[in-house]
Structures are given as structure tokens and as C-alpha cells.
Amino acid sequence: MKKTIFALCLVALLGATPAMAQADFSTYVALGDSYTAGFASGSLMDWHQERSFPAVIAQQEAGTTFEQALISQPGIGPILELVSLAPVPVITPVGLVPGLPTNATLPRPYNNYGVPTATLYDILFRTGDILNISPDNVFYDIILRNGINTALEWSIGAQPTFMTVWIGNWDVLGALLAGTPIDGVTMTPEESFALLFNNAIGALVTNTAADIVLINIPYCTQTPFVTSLDPYVEIPQIGRWYFTADTGPLTDDDLLTLGAGALIAMGYGLPTGPPLPDNLDLISGEPGVVLRAAEVAMINDRIDAFNAIIADVGATYGLPVFDMNALFDDLFTGALVPNYGSITLSTDFLLGGIYSYDGLHPQHIGYALIADELIQFINATYGNNIPRVDMGEALFEGDWQTPGVSPAKAKDVVMSKEAFDQLYRMAPPKLDQAPRIRRPGGNRTERPSGDLRRKPSLH
Amino acid sequence: MIAKNRGRVLLVAAVVLTAPVLGWGSGFALFEVGGRQGGMAGAMVAVGDDLSTLFWNPAGMAFQTDEGIQLMVGTTLIQPEQMFSGMSPYPGDSYRADQVEQTFFPVHLFLGIPVNDRLEVSFALHSPFGLGTEWEDDFLGRFISQKADLMVFDLGVSMAYQLSENVAFGIGIDYMTAVIELTRNIGLINPYDQRVSDVAEANLKSEGLNAAWAWNAGILWKIGSGFSFGASYRSAFTINGDGKASFTQIPTGYADLDGLIDTFFPFDGKVPVEASIAFPDFWSVGLAWQNEKWTVSGQYGIQGWNVYEDLPIIFPENPEFSSVREENWEDAAQWRIGVELRASQHWDLRIGYLEDETPQPPEAMSPLLADNDRVSYMGGISYHTDRFRFDIAYEQVEGDARSTDGQSNDGFDGTYDSGGPLLHMSITLKF
Numbered sequence: 001m002k003k004t005i006f007a008l009c010l011v012a013l014l015g016a017t018p019a020m021a022q023a024d025f026s027t028y029v030a031l032g033d034s035y036t037a038g039f040a041s042g043s044l045m046d047w048h049q050e051r052s053f054p055a056v057i058a059q060q061e062a063g064t065t066f067e068q069a070l071i072s073q074p075g076i077g078p079i080l081e082l083v084s085l086a087p088v089p090v091i092t093p094v095g096l097v098p099g100l101p102t103n104a105t106l107p108r109p110y111n112n113y114g115v116p117t118a119t120l121y122d123i124l125f126r127t128g129d130i131l132n133i134s135p136d137n138v139f140y141d142i143i144l145r146n147g148i149n150t151a152l153e154w155s156i157g158a159q160p161t162f163m164t165v166w167i168g169n170w171d172v173l174g175a176l177l178a179g180t181p182i183d184g185v186t187m188t189p190e191e192s193f194a195l196l197f198n199n200a201i202g203a204l205v206t207n208t209a210a211d212i213v214l215i216n217i218p219y220c221t222q223t224p225f226v227t228s229l230d231p232y233v234e235i236p237q238i239g240r241w242y243f244t245a246d247t248g249p250l251t252d253d254d255l256l257t258l259g260a261g262a263l264i265a266m267g268y269g270l271p272t273g274p275p276l277p278d279n280l281d282l283i284s285g286e287p288g289v290v291l292r293a294a295e296v297a298m299i300n301d302r303i304d305a306f307n308a309i310i311a312d313v314g315a316t317y318g319l320p321v322f323d324m325n326a327l328f329d330d331l332f333t334g335a336l337v338p339n340y341g342s343i344t345l346s347t348d349f350l351l352g353g354i355y356s357y358d359g360l361h362p363q364h365i366g367y368a369l370i371a372d373e374l375i376q377f378i379n380a381t382y383g384n385n386i387p388r389v390d391m392g393e394a395l396f397e398g399d400w401q402t403p404g405v406s407p408a409k410a411k412d413v414v415m416s417k418e419a420f421d422q423l424y425r426m427a428p429p430k431l432d433q434a435p436r437i438r439r440p441g442g443n444r445t446e447r448p449s450g451d452l453r454r455k456p457s458l459h
Numbered sequence: 460m461i462a463k464n465r466g467r468v469l470l471v472a473a474v475v476l477t478a479p480v481l482g483w484g485s486g487f488a489l490f491e492v493g494g495r496q497g498g499m500a501g502a503m504v505a506v507g508d509d510l511s512t513l514f515w516n517p518a519g520m521a522f523q524t525d526e527g528i529q530l531m532v533g534t535t536l537i538q539p540e541q542m543f544s545g546m547s548p549y550p551g552d553s554y555r556a557d558q559v560e561q562t563f564f565p566v567h568l569f570l571g572i573p574v575n576d577r578l579e580v581s582f583a584l585h586s587p588f589g590l591g592t593e594w595e596d597d598f599l600g601r602f603i604s605q606k607a608d609l610m611v612f613d614l615g616v617s618m619a620y621q622l623s624e625n626v627a628f629g630i631g632i633d634y635m636t637a638v639i640e641l642t643r644n645i646g647l648i649n650p651y652d653q654r655v656s657d658v659a660e661a662n663l664k665s666e667g668l669n670a671a672w673a674w675n676a677g678i679l680w681k682i683g684s685g686f687s688f689g690a691s692y693r694s695a696f697t698i699n700g701d702g703k704a705s706f707t708q709i710p711t712g713y714a715d716l717d718g719l720i721d722t723f724f725p726f727d728g729k730v731p732v733e734a735s736i737a738f739p740d741f742w743s744v745g746l747a748w749q750n751e752k753w754t755v756s757g758q759y760g761i762q763g764w765n766v767y768e769d770l771p772i773i774f775p776e777n778p779e780f781s782s783v784r785e786e787n788w789e790d791a792a793q794w795r796i797g798v799e800l801r802a803s804q805h806w807d808l809r810i811g812y813l814e815d816e817t818p819q820p821p822e823a824m825s826p827l828l829a830d831n832d833r834v835s836y837m838g839g840i841s842y843h844t845d846r847f848r849f850d851i852a853y854e855q856v857e858g859d860a861r862s863t864d865g866q867s868n869d870g871f872d873g874t875y876d877s878g879g880p881l882l883h884m885s886i887t888l889k890f
Contacts, residue, residue: 082650086715089650339870340549342602343646343655353648363653372548390551392599395648395655 023211023382025061029111029160030054031123031151031204032167032215036114037139038068040356040363042422044116044139045075045099048356051364051394054112054164056371057378061386068112069143072099076138077422080357080415082350089350091357092416101142104130109158113151115139117426119170119188120196123151152200156207163204164374166215166324168193168306172299173360176220178429179257179288180280181298186429190305197306198313205317211382213374214314214321216307218328221255221296224349225359227332229256233264235271243269245278245290253293258359258415259424260289280429287424320381327373338369340391345369353395358423359415368394487590487609487828488741488762490514491535492567494850497883498839499797500811502756505689505745507679510569510887513583513617515743516677516691517629520581521619524573526889531569533850533885538562539591541829543600545873546865550599554873559593565610567885577621581631587613587693588637588738592827600826601657603869606642607827611635611698611738617675625681633673637698637736639665641827644709647720651713658720660707663732669700685748689758695740695766703729704774725777733773737766739790739818754799764788764818784868791818807841809852822866829875831861839883846889854881 030036030052037044038052049055049068058066073079078093103110115123116139128140129147144151155163171188175181183189204212220226231250232242242249243256243264250256250269260269260276267273279288291299307325314321330336331347331354338345345366346352349359356363362370372389379386490501493511503511507519510531523529538560545554567585574580588611594601617631641663649656677691706724710717745758767788774780797811812835819830839852860876 084715085650085713086719341600341871342869343648345648350650351648353653356653365648365653387552388547390553391548392545392551392554395549396599397654 021382022384023378024161025058025064025384025386027111027158027161028054028058028061028064028066029109029155029158029163029210030114031155031163031165032114033118033123033170034114034116034361035169036164036166037112037116037143038114038367039116040358040361040367041080042093042356042358042419043075043077043079044071045073045079046070046102047073048075048364048367049112051367052112052114053367053371053374054114056368056389057164057375057386058111060371060375060389061384066111067103067106067108069101069110069145070103071142072102075099076142077426080419080422082357085350090416091419093418093422101130104142104145109154110143111158113143113155114166115143115151117170118151118167120167120193120200121188122170123167124196124200125150152203156204160208160210163208163210163212164215165201165204165212167200168197168217168310169220171306172217172302173220174429175295175299175302176223176226176257176291176360177259177287177424178280179259179278179290179295180429181295181302182280182429184430185282186280187299187302190302190309193306194309197309198316201313201317201319205319212317212319213378213381214310214319215324215374216310216321217303218325219300219303219332220360221291221299222328222332222347223360224347224352224355225258226255226291227347228258228349228359229260229264231256233270238271241271244275245269246275247278247290247292250290251293253296255291255296257287257289257291257420259287259420261415262417262420263289285428287429320377322374322377324370327370338391340395343395357415358419360423364397365391365394487588487830488739489565489586489589491537491565491881491883492569492585493531494533494839494852494883494885495799495807495809495841495848496797497535497854497881498809498811498837498841498850498852499754499756499799500795500813500835500837502745502747502758502795502797502811502813504677504691504743504758504760505679505687505747506749506754506756507687507689510571510581511567511885513569513571513581513615513631514567514585514587516679516689517581517617517631517675518619518627518677518679518689518691520571520579520617520629521577521621521627522679522681523571524576524579524621526571527573528890529569529571529887530890531567531885531887533883534564534566535884536562536564536882538879538881539877540879541592541875541877543826543829543873543875545599546862547872549870549872554599556594556598556600559595561591561593563589563591565589579619581617581619583613583615583617583631585613586610587635590828594826598826600869600871601644602646603825603871604641604643604827605660606640608640609637611637613673615675625683626678628676628678630676631674633675633693633696634670635673635696635698635738636668636670637665637700639663639669639700639702645706645724649711649713649716651711651716656711657709658711658717659709659724659726661704662707663702663704665700665702667701669698669702671696671698685750687747687749688745689747690742690744692742693740695738695763697735697737697766699735700733702732702734704732705729730777730780731775733775735771737768739763739766745795752801754797754801756798757794757796760793760795762791762793762818765790767818786823787820788818788823789820791816805842805844807843809839809841811835811837811839811852811854817861821861821863822868824861824863824867824875825869825871829861829863829877831858831875831877833858833878837881837883843887848887850883850885850887852883854883855879856881 038049040048128144174186269276354366496511503515512519565586590609615633619629645659673696743760747756799809837854858877
């Protein structure tokens with residue numbers, strides 16, 4: 001009898017433990033970059049924002065209100081669309097008139113402080129003013145609004161009960177877009193990342209009572225942006241021709257960015273054409289379109305270093321880290337093949353179902369997949385019972401569509417130059433900061449000092 | 460990139476094509492071989508006193524030599540019902556679907572010819588395995604299975620010999636043939652609208668004579684004081700079948716996408732396909748007691764579904780479609796009990812009850828076949844004269860609602876709740 005009572009008490013205690021540790025979603029704030037914002041197909045637009053992974057998680061957790069800085073269709077920048085598939089896929093922006101903010105007067109902080117193109121430095125120090133929207137700062141102006149507070153400060157000011165922090169993607173994505181990894185110009189130096197990440201998470205832990213889940217960084221070198229084009233072409237009478245770049249012919253280990261498509265269509269890299277630009281032109285800012293194997297390794301090494309920092313900081317503050325890197329690595333290698341009633345997803349461009357037309361960001365199905373994986377992680381970590389995502393809705397709902405898109409304006413390339421430029425302009429290389437990389441640790445005294453405890457205020 | 464996309468299309472097609480075939484050998488054994496046995500839950504292995512014993516225990520025919528030539532013909536009307544309740548991530552917690560209502564009527568035909576007062580030769584035609592599932596056109600599992608029909612026919616000949624006044628044995632050979640037709644849709648993520656589009660309907664149909672040999676044997680011992688003991692065995696067999704797969708394109712509304720898909724699928728002809736399906740053995744032991752008014756019988760059996768480990772599907776001319784699917788079924792037990800009351804000179808009444816264990820692991824459950832543990836309740840009645848009898852029985856099958864527990868091999872999780880009525884009927888003539 002005593003054993004029975006003891007067992008019952010033990011069961012009751014064990015059962016009670018997870019309930020006490022459950023994450024509280026009454027105020028959920030997501031801090032991050034474009035991947036947190038729901039950016040897709042080169043655009044931040046309400047249709048995809050409402051399907052961002054934090055919005056999906058909040059929707060699954062009943063009773064959670066989740067407000068975002070929504071932007072009307074066709075988004076900013078204008079969303080990319082596939083206008084024809086054969087003989088060659090053509091992707092181009094749908095128009096030149098961008099969308100407008102539709103939730104700008106919300107009299108409280110948003111729940112989603114994912115700011116497209118934001119680096120770690122940006123969420124700590126960059127602000128935006130919705131009354132003075134600048135093309136170079138448009139996402140910050142629309143999301144941060146008051147011209148005073150940073151994304152980090154807004155997040156603290158919201159006094160969240162739960163947070164996801166997924167930052168660092170754009171600390172390496174510049175290297176991918178420019179086809180050239182350069183410390184301080186297209187990639188954030190490791191020591192800067194270590195210092196800033198520790199400061200950012202320390203500020204959140206110190207100034208909020210939130211349960212915080214950190215998310216690490218997947219390899220951007222595994223995205224369709226650089227895995228969709230082969231480094232060669234089969235030419236009749238010649239056979240397999242490896243494209244030539246201004247640094248020599250490509251090899252099987254080299255990657256081409258989608259930006260190469262337009263150039264190849266003009267004859268670049270072919271036997272009778274000019275060579276493809278391999279690297280970023282530090283004078284003009286024109287991007288390179290080739291990632292050599294050593295450059296791929298350099299980018300991956302930097303991501304590994306960032307992820308080690310994220311893991312260390314998580315351990316320091318006792319925060320769980322969701323391994324997004326492993327998830328996307330498994331998806332890329334085929335170790336994980338999501339199967340929904342014999343509809344399978346992969347990281348293949350256009351037909352894989354996970355990535356959007358920009359080849360860098362997920363589309364709504366990919367974001368739903370991320371949300372579902374995170375929900376399982378949160379449930380396992382905190383003992384919550386958040387329902388898993390209904391992938392049936394995502395799979396059959398379809399994408400936002402624009403009627404009347406004319407294929408006539410498209411060029412005969414995988415990604416039109418306009419589409420690529422739109423992406424590239426969002427996070428241009430910091431050419432003016434290039435000399436700074438030669439000074440180890442950088443001269444941080446030149447940077448604005450952020451008071452991490454400032455409370456945000458609206459205009 | 461185009462090459463990669465082609466590979467993607469082919470991969471998806473292969474997955475879509477091969478997955479449905481998992482149901483070809485699933486737990487759809489049929490035991491519907493007569494109106495009388497239908498009213499007694501098939502607890503006949505130790506009874507063996509009518510022609511249905513050709514299925515349950517061939518030795519029973521040795522005790523029927525004084526009945527003269529016997530002919531039984533009958534059918535069982537089967538109306539399976541299955542409801543599906545989805546769970547997330549796919550097809551979603553709120554998803555519900557019902558199978559299309561169908562009626563099946565597997566036929567049985569038995570002929571017993573006494574050679575002398577100890578030896579009887581018999582012939583049998585029946586269906587020991589069968590399956591029919593169909594879902595509505597908009598069913599979210601249509602990429603796994605839209606419609607499936609399988610029927611296995613057993614053409615057997617057997618002999619039974621009475622070793623002594625109380626003991627007999629029987630042995631027979633069976634020529635097994637299978638007819639199979641499977642239909643499903645093929646879906647892809649449409650690159651234009653980034654949603655799932657149905658791009659083709661795939662139909663796999665057996666052709667020619669897909670056959671295998673099997674055998675059966677049994678003993679029946681009339682112990683005394685009304686008790687009898689029976690045991691029987693039906694062997695496993697494997698059908699290596701040939702068929703053809705045909706594809707019908709479903710337009711997506713995007714001409715260049717349709718054109719691309721058209722280059723990857725053989726829409727203009729049929730593609731040969733080969734499959735190998737293992738069917739289980741089945742052994743039963745039973746004990747019965749009879750007097751002038753009553754028969755009470757019980758039995759236990761095991762079907763050896765562990766032979767169904769995997770399912771190779773080969774496309775000889777399209778090897779990129781070929782696959783081997785893991786199934787890993789387990790042996791499954793069943794209990795049966797039946798009671799018969801000979802109420803008058805011409806009328807008999809009977810009732811029965813059975814429990815049947817599923818061999819299918821939850822990860823293999825699918826819209827093609829989602830098996831579950833089940834119980835059946837039945838009652839029957841007979842009218843008979845010296846040279847004629849008519850047997851009819853009603854059976855209600857109740858399956859346990861069973862969940863895939865989030866383990867579905869097809870990524871289609873939820874709970875299947877099944878059951879349905881059966882009506883067994885047979886006529887026996889004696890010459």
C-alpha cells in the first residue's frame with residue numbers, strides 16, 4: 001500500500017513538473033531578421049507575413065495575439081513571381097510599385113521584430129522612422145517606427161513572456177549575394193559576433209522574464225540560390241563546358257549564384273563570351289557570381305563559428321537552442337524528407353516546395369515546416385502541448401498570386417537581373433567598412449552606443 | 460537546374476507510384492465460405508460436417524461420404540465502412556473523411572464427391588483474400604490510394620480419408636490467382652502557385668494469370684462423448700505478378716508545366732510492372748462438442764503474416780520507378796466460438812463470436828488498408844431437408860478505432876474507425 005501511495009505521488013509529481021515549466025505564450029515576441037519576418041520571394045508582404053513561422057506558432061497556441069508590421073501587396077520589394085517555366089524558368093518582380101504598411105498605427109509594440117536584412121549589429125543599433133521612410137532603411141522604418149528604438153529595445157519593451165531569437169543569417173548572407181566572403185564587408189567578423197550576441201542575449205535575459213529559445217544558423221550555401229545552376233553546360237560538338245570566370249574555369253566543387261543566370265544568357269562564361277565575374281568588385285560594388293570551393297568552406301566555417309557562439313551563449317544563460325542548421329542540413333542531404341500523404345518536400349528550387357522564388361527564403365510551406373519543427377521542440381523542452389501545424393492547409397492553400405503578370409517582360413533567364421538586383425540591393429556589401437576589417441576587433445567606438453534598457457516610445 | 464527538376468519529378472512519381480502497392484498483401488484475409496459457418500463465427504475446424512470444411516479442415520469431408528455428392532454455392536455480401544479522422548501535421552486535426560460505400564460479394568463454390576465410404580474427393584473455389592477501398596475524389600490521401608481492388612481466387616482439389624471410425628485426415632492443393640487494380644493520383648508542388656496540384660492519375664492493373672501453388676491439410680478426431688478435436692493448416696504462398704501501369708494526365712492549367720510533365724510520364728501507353736506479394740500461412744486448432752440438439756465449438760488460429768516483410772515493385776522499363784517498401788507485419792491470432800441449436804427437424808439456429816488481431820503495424824496503416832483489431836457478433840438460421848439446405852447469417856464487425864500514432868510511413872496520420880455488416884448465404888444440394 002505504501003508503495004502504491006509512493007508511486008502515485010511520484011506520478012503526480014512527474015506529471016506536474018512539465019506543467020509548471022510550460023512556456024507562457026501570452027506575449028510572444030520573435031526577434032530576428034527576414035526569416036523571422038516571413039520574408040519570401042524577395043518581398044515582405046502581408047500574405048507571407050501572416051504565414052511567418054512565429055505567426056504560425058502563435059496561431060497554434062490558442063489565445064495568443066500576434067501583431068506584425070504588415071505590408072500590403074505586392075510587398076516591399078515587389079514580390080517575385082515565376083512567369084514561365086519552360087524552356088527556361090523565368091522569375092521576375094511583378095511590378096515597380098511597392099506595397100504600403102497597413103498596421104503602422106498599432107499603439108503598442110509589435111510581436112514580430114524580425115527585420116529583413118538585419119544583422120546582429122542591426123538589431124542592436126539600427127533604428128527606423130516611419131515618418132521618414134528611406135529606401136535604404138525601409139524595413140527598419142516600417143517595423144521600428146519611432147526613430148529611437150532598436151529591434152532589441154522594442155522586444156524588451158514589449159515585456160515578452162516567450163521569445164524566439166533567430167539572428168545571424170544576414171551576417172553571412174552578404175557573402176552569398178556578392179559571391180565573395182570578405183570579413184567586415186560581406187561577413188561579420190567572428191569576434192564581433194561573439195561580443196554582440198552575448199550582449200544582445202544578456203540584455204534580453206536581464207530585462208525580460210521571458211522564456212527564450214535561441215535558433216542557430218543554417219548553411220546558406222545549401223540554398224537553391226547557389227545550388228540550382230550547374231557549373232557547366234553541355235554544348236553540342238564540344239561536350240561539357242565548364243563556365244569560365246575571370247579567375248579561371250569553374251570546377252564541380254564551385255557554386256554559381258542565381259545572379260549568374262542573366263549573365264550566362266548573355267554569353268558570359270561560354271567559349272565565345274566574356275568570363276563570369278567571380279568576385280565582388282570593391283570599387284563598383286558589382287557582385288561576383290561564383291563561389292569557389294574555398295569560399296564555400298569559408299562561409300560554412302563562419303556559420304559554424306557563429307553557431308558555436310550561439311551554443312555557448314545559450315549554455316551560459318541556460319537557454320535552449322533549436323538546431324535549425326541540422327534541420328536544413330538534413331533537408332538538403334535528404335536525411336530528412338518530409339512526406340505528407342506521399343507529397344514530399346525538398347530543398348530543390350521551384351519544385352521542392354520549401355523555398356520561395358528568391359532561392360534564399362522559405363515560402364509559406366517552408367515556414368509552416370519550420371513552425372512545426374519548432375513547436376515540437378518547444379513542447380519537448382517546456383512541456384507545452386501546442387498542436388502541431390496542419391500542413392494540409394499549407395500544402396493546398398497555395399501562394400499569393402498576381403493575375404495578369406505578363407511573361408513578355410521577362411528575360412530568358414532563371415532569375416531576371418531585376419529580381420537579382422532587388423535582392424542584392426537589400427544588403428549591399430559594406431564597401432565603406434572594408435578598411436575596418438584590417439583592425440582586429442574593429443573600432444567599435446565609432447559605432448552608435450545603444451542603451452539596451454531604453455524603453456521604446458511611439459511618435 | 461532543369462535536369463535537377465526532372466529528377467525531382469521522377470522521384471515524386473516513383474514515390475507516388477509505389478506506395479499504394481503496400482496494400483496488395485495486407486491483412487485482408489477472407490473467411491466467408493458459407494452461411495452456416497458464418498453464423499458460427501467460422502468455428503468449424505473441429506466440426507467439419509458441411510462443405511465449408513473444405514476451407515476450415517479438409518479432413519471433415521471424410522465423415523460426409525454418406526451424404527452423397529454435395530454441392531454448395533453461396534456468397535457473402537460485405538459492406539465495409541471506414542471513417543478517418545486526421546491529425547496534424549497531415550492531413551490535419553480537423554480533417555474527416557469516409558470511404559465510399561461499396562458492396563462486395565465473394566463467391567464460394569464447393570463440390571464433394573464420395574469415392575467410397577472412407578474416401579472423398581472434393582473441389583473448391585473461393586476467395587481467401589480480398590480488399591476493396593475507395594475514397595472520394597477530393598480525399599487528401601488520394602496520392603496514396605484513391606481506389607483499390609484485390610481478389611485472390613483459390614481453386615483447390617482435396618481428398619479426405621477416414622483412417623478409423625473416429626479419425627480422418629485430409630490434404631489438398633490450391634491454385635491461387637490474384638486480380639489487382641490500384642488507382643491513385645500523382646501530386647506535385649506546382650511551381651506556379653506553390654500548392655499541391657494533381658498532375659496525373661496512375662492506374663496499376665494486373666494482367667494475365669498471376670498465380671501460385673499452395674497446399675492444405677487437416678486432421679479431425681472424434682474423441683468421444685460428443686467431443687471432437689480438429690487441426691488444420693493452409694500454406695503460405697507468394698504471387699509474383701505482372702501487370703501494366705497507365706497514366707492519365709490531369710491538366711494543371713499551366714501549359715508549359717503540363718508540357719514538362721508530359722515529357723516525364725508515359726501518358727501515351729502502358730508500362731509493365733512486376734510485384735511480388737507474400738501471403739501468410741494459417742493454422743487452426745479447435746475443440747467441439749455436439750449432441751442431438753446442440754453444437755458448441757471453439758478454435759484458435761494464427762495467420763503467419765510475418766512473411767510480409769517488404770514489397771518489391773519493379774518497373775522493368777522504368778527502373779527509376781522501382782522500389783522496395785518495408786512492411787514488417789507480424790503474425791496475428793484469432794479466436795472463434797460458435798453455438799448451433801437444431802431447433803426442429805428443418806430449422807437450425809446459431810450464434811457466434813470472434814476476435815481477430817491485426818497483423819499490421821501502425822506505421823503501415825494507410826488509406827489503402829488500415830487494419831485494426833476487431834470483434835464480430837453474428838447470428839444465423841438454416842432451413843434444410845434431406846437433399847437441400849439454405850443457410851443465412853448476419854454478422855456485424857466492430858473494429859477498434861486505431862491511430863497511426865504519428866508514425867505513418869506515408870505521412871498520413873490519423874485514426875481509422877472501421878466496421879460493417881456481412882450477410883452470409885449459401886445453398887447446399889445433395890444428390
